Amino acid sequence: MAGPAENRIIGIESGRERVSLRSRLDAWQTRYAPYWLLLPALGIIGAVLLYPLVHALYISFLDYKLARSARPFVGLGNYIEAMTSASFGTVLVQNIIFAVVCILVEFTVAMSTALLLNRQFRGRAIYRVFFLLPMLTAPVLAGFNWRWIFNDRFGLMNQIFIGVGLAPQAWLVEPNLARLSIVIATVWQGIPFVMILMLAGLQALPQPPFEAAIVDGATAWQRLRMLTLPLMRPVIAVALALRIIDLFRVFDVIYIMTLGGPGHATELLPFYIYRAAFSQSQFGLASALSWITVFITIVLLIPLFLNERSGAESEKLNT
Amino acid sequence: MTSQARTSRGFRFSGRRLAEDTATYVVLSVVLLIMMTPILWLILTSIRPLVEIASTRLILIPRRLVLDNYLAVFRDYEMAAYLQNTLIVCGGVIASNMVIGPPAAYAMSRYRFRGEKAVLFGLVFMRMIPLVAVILPLFIIFSTLRLLNSYAALIIAHTAFKLPVTIWLLRAFITDLPRELDDSARVDGASPLGVIVRIVIPLIKPGLAATAVLAFLATWNDLLVTLVLSNTIKTEMVALGLTKFVLEYGVAWGPLTAAGVLMFIPTVVFVFIAERYLVRGLTMGAVKE
Numbered sequence: 145m146a147g148p149a150e151n152r153i154i155g156i157e158s159g160r161e162r163v164s165l166r167s168r169l170d171a172w173q174t175r176y177a178p179y180w181l182l183l184p185a186l187g188i189i190g191a192v193l194l195y196p197l198v199h200a201l202y203i204s205f206l207d208y209k210l211a212r213s214a215r216p217f218v219g220l221g222n223y224i225e226a227m228t229s230a231s232f233g234t235v236l237v238q239n240i241i242f243a244v245v246c247i248l249v250e251f252t253v254a255m256s257t258a259l260l261l262n263r264q265f266r267g268r269a270i271y272r273v274f275f276l277l278p279m280l281t282a283p284v285l286a287g288f289n290w291r292w293i294f295n296d297r298f299g300l301m302n303q304i305f306i307g308v309g310l311a312p313q314a315w316l317v318e319p320n321l322a323r324l325s326i327v328i329a330t331v332w333q334g335i336p337f338v339m340i341l342m343l344a345g346l347q348a349l350p351q352p353p354f355e356a357a358i359v360d361g362a363t364a365w366q367r368l369r370m371l372t373l374p375l376m377r378p379v380i381a382v383a384l385a386l387r388i389i390d391l392f393r394v395f396d397v398i399y400i401m402t403l404g405g406p407g408h409a410t411e412l413l414p415f416y417i418y419r420a421a422f423s424q425s426q427f428g429l430a431s432a433l434s435w436i437t438v439f440i441t442i443v444l445l446i447p448l449f450l451n452e453r454s455g456a457e458s459e460k461l462n463t
Numbered sequence: 464m465t466s467q468a469r470t471s472r473g474f475r476f477s478g479r480r481l482a483e484d485t486a487t488y489v490v491l492s493v494v495l496l497i498m499m500t501p502i503l504w505l506i507l508t509s510i511r512p513l514v515e516i517a518s519t520r521l522i523l524i525p526r527r528l529v530l531d532n533y534l535a536v537f538r539d540y541e542m543a544a545y546l547q548n549t550l551i552v553c554g555g556v557i558a559s560n561m562v563i564g565p566p567a568a569y570a571m572s573r574y575r576f577r578g579e580k581a582v583l584f585g586l587v588f589m590r591m592i593p594l595v596a597v598i599l600p601l602f603i604i605f606s607t608l609r610l611l612n613s614y615a616a617l618i619i620a621h622t623a624f625k626l627p628v629t630i631w632l633l634r635a636f637i638t639d640l641p642r643e644l645d646d647s648a649r650v651d652g653a654s655p656l657g658v659i660v661r662i663v664i665p666l667i668k669p670g671l672a673a674t675a676v677l678a679f680l681a682t683w684n685d686l687l688v689t690l691v692l693s694n695t696i697k698t699e700m701v702a703l704g705l706t707k708f709v710l711e712y713g714v715a716w717g718p719l720t721a722a723g724v725l726m727f728i729p730t731v732v733f734v735f736i737a738e739r740y741l742v743r744g745l746t747m748g749a750v751k752e
Contacts, residue, residue, distance in 0.1 A: 170654075177655045178574035182582065183627050185567035188559075190621030193589050196600035203600065259493055260487050271491055273738055278498055280730050280741075282684035284702040285723050289501035292508065300504055303521035312519075332501065340741070393593045396686045415593040417546060421599045422691070424683070434596030441591055 160237075162217035185417030215386075222432035227363070234408055235416045236440075242327065242412060243391035248388065249331045254338035259368075259404075261339070262346040271344070279336035288399030290318065290329040310427035320425075322402050326410045329397050334390075338383050348373070385448050392441050413437050471606045476610030502727070509533070509720035516717055519714070532721035542722055544696050545704030547681060548614075552700060555618035556682045557675045563622070564674065565667075568633030569659050569676040573645065600693045605692060612693045617700070620688050625678040632677070632744045637663060673740030676733045682728060701726050 204222050206215045226232050261272060278286070292298045295313035302312035315321045323366065349372065357367050373380075395414040398404055404411030404419070411419075421430035466694070508516060509532050510526045534607045536542040571582065602611075610616040630635055644666070664671070683694060686702040705726065708719035734741075 145731075150656055153466070174649075174655070178570035178576040178579075179660075179733060181566040181570035181574075181655060184563045185630060186582070188619065188623050189586075189589060190561065191624055192620055193592075193597055193599065194729040196597045196604065197592065199604070200596055254496075258489070260491055263484075263487055265487055266486050267488075273734060274495055275498065276734050276738060277502060277731065278742065280501070280684075280734055281679055282686075282702050282730070284684070284686045284705055284724060285505075285550055288705060288719060288723060289505055291714075292720070293504060295503060295716075296718075300500075300521070303519065306519060307521045332498065335498070336565075387589050395595065396702075396713075399686065399690075414593050417593070417599075418687075419593045419652060421595075425597060427603070430599055431596075434593065434599070437593050438591075438596055438669075441593070445591075 174207075202413040202433050203427055204332060204435055206425075206428045208428035208431070209210060210425035210427060218428070222428045223436070225429060226436060227430050232416070235411045235413060237309070239392060242323075242330075242394075243388060245327055246330050246334060246391055247384070247387055249327070250334040250338045251383075253331070254335050255342050256348055257335070258339050261343055261373075272340075274338050276337060277336070278332050279334075279340075281333065281398035283333065283394075284328055284400055286333055287397040288327060288359075290332070290397075294325045295334035314404055317406055319406055321408050322406060326397060328402060330391070334387060338387065341379055341383040342376070345376045348379075349375055357438055369437045377438045381448055385445055388444050388448075389441060392437060392444075413440075491555065491749045499629070501712065505720050505723050505727070508522055510722045511717070513717060532717040533725075534724065535718045540704075540707060540722070541696055541699075541705060541717060542701075542725065543697055545701040546725070548698055549702060550699040552617045552698075553679050553682045554623065555614065556621045556625060557678050559618065559622040559673060560625055560678045561671060563634055564626060564629040565659055565664060567626075567630045568637055569632045569655070569663055571630060573639040573642070586630060589627045590631075594687050598687055602691050603654055612695050612698050614698060616696060617694050620692060621678075621682045621685065624688070625681055628681075628744065629674045629678060629736065632674050640666055668739060673744050675736050676737040677741075677744045680687065680733060683726075713734040 158216040161439065205217060205219060207218045208215045216423065257275070261268060261275075281289075296302060296314045296317065301314070301315060305312050313321055315325050345454065353371050353375070354367060357371060362370070392412075394412050395416055398410060398412055398415045399418075404415050413433070414437070417430050417433045420426050420433055473647065491602075507523075507525060510528050510530065512527055512529045515522050515525060551684050570576075571579070571664045577741075605611050605616045605620075617712075640663065648658050648662050649655070684702060685700070686706075689698070689700040689703045701722075705722055708722060737744075
């Protein structure tokens with residue numbers, strides 16, 4: 145570009161030219177403003193999230209083991225190995241069942257609690273704040289809290305069991321009890337999250353339909369089923385989507401409470417991937433597993449988004 | 464739902480209302496007590512003498528208040544180092560989010576540009592992916608760059624993990640501002656960055672506070688990133704520190720619970736500060752309160 149030299153010549157004597165140059169710079173700045181405002185953020189996200197994700201995709205096609213320097217290309221080999229291994233099937237099914245159970249428990253308890261908290265009563269704010277604490281507790285700490293409560297010798301649960309004359313249980317050792325313990329630790333953090341979303345949804349509900357329903361003599365249960373739940377659909381969809389995402393990301397609680405055991409009884413996908421990568425050093429396989437998990441999460445979310453969109457459109461038609 | 468019911472009933476049914484309110488208190492208190500049990504038990508265990516910790520019988524209130532566990536946490540374990548490392552990393556993450564986040568959020572809120580949809584979708588997608596999927600290649604990259612066991616690696620990684628939420632949340636706050644405010648300033652010749660610093664940032668202080676709190680808590684609570692990116696006392700953070708109380712012969716529950724209480728304190732403080740904005744932050748701005 146001939147720019148700099150030219151500028152120097154003109155710049156000396158002509159103020160008018162300098163102004164126009166500046167305004168040109170301004171125009172350029174304005175035109176590309178969104179891009180350079182976003183640049184630092186996208187740069188760091190690209191480097192630390194996007195690039196590794198793509199890199200993982202690349203690694204997933206290699207026979208990549210940490211101890212070996214040769215990393216031959218194996219195509220879909222890792223994906224085939226993952227999909228055909230018995231343990232992956234078990235862990236996948238387990239993670240899906242785990243997510244379904246947690247969601248059922250969380251939404252039932254959270255919705256009931258939110259309906260009560262939505263009433264006007266003194267001290268409501270205090271209840272609300274305390275309800276939030278479990279959700280913001282570090283998952284590691286939550287894991288230790290429950291590991292301590294479920295401790296087979298000195299845990300609170302067995303102290304209570306012995307106190308009321310029941311036999312103490314090996315909570316984290318017997319497979320089904322271990323699964324129950326993991327679910328309890330997870331919903332303990334999930335319930336407040338869903339609850340606060342439901343409460344926000346309840347508080348944003350329009351009043352007139354409910355007044356009309358009361359005039360028409362609808363019972364509380366009818367109002368809940370015919371009005372509250374349908375009107376809350378968007379909030380419920382958001383909550384559901386976020387919970388599905390997070391229930392396929394549960395790691396800390398497993399790492400602290402059971403390490404996936406006994407056997408594979410409480411193993412969920414993230415911990416399974418972590419083990420493949422850092423215990424077995426099978427980076428290629430672990431990367432393939434990561435991408436399968438990303439893919440599963442997306443597939444699970446698609447019906448929710450489609451449903452939500454058609455719901456929003458039909459609502460628009462109704463009004 | 465029930466609030467409408469009440470307004471239409473007025474005062475005539477106040478007896479029934481009293482009964483309903485009492486039922487609400489009772490049910491909520493029971494649920495709250497159950498939800499608080501793990502936290503209460505953590506606190507109670509941390510101040511018990513050892514004989515009570517290793518008891519098969521239920522002892523509700525400690526007979527003697529003991530602070531040995533809290534001393535042990537600093538004397539026998541490296542809690543001070545964990546806390547220091549965590550605070551340094553958290554500080555770095557908050558600072559970088561506060562500098563990088565607002566301009567990006569402003570661009571997403573106020574400009575229509577090519578690729579906008581892709582960026583929006585990309586940010587949601589980044590919130591969705593399992594961390595485990597990214598942490599392995601990140602480990603490879605950081606080890607190639609010889610950045611393992613450094614504050615820099617932890618701050619960079621955490622900053623990137625928090626930025627999508629930061630941008631979404633701030634975007635929601637900026638979109639709430641009347642457009643005329645910054646439009647007129649831009650017509651008067653202020654640069655976009657000038658508008659952000661002088662006009663937008665002072666108006667979205669609550670949003671910034673909420674974002675900072677969320678970034679802090681997510682970093683403070685994180686296990687996986689430190690677990691993979693650091694393995695020396697120089698950079699280990701408090702969540703990973705808790706696992707050091709699991710010893711070969713068993714768990715040192717006394718010191719562990721004391722460390723847990725210390726780790727829990729900032730959570731409590733920040734919940735009380737930022738409670739009002741948490742809903743928005745946790746849903747990336749999708750649900751407003």
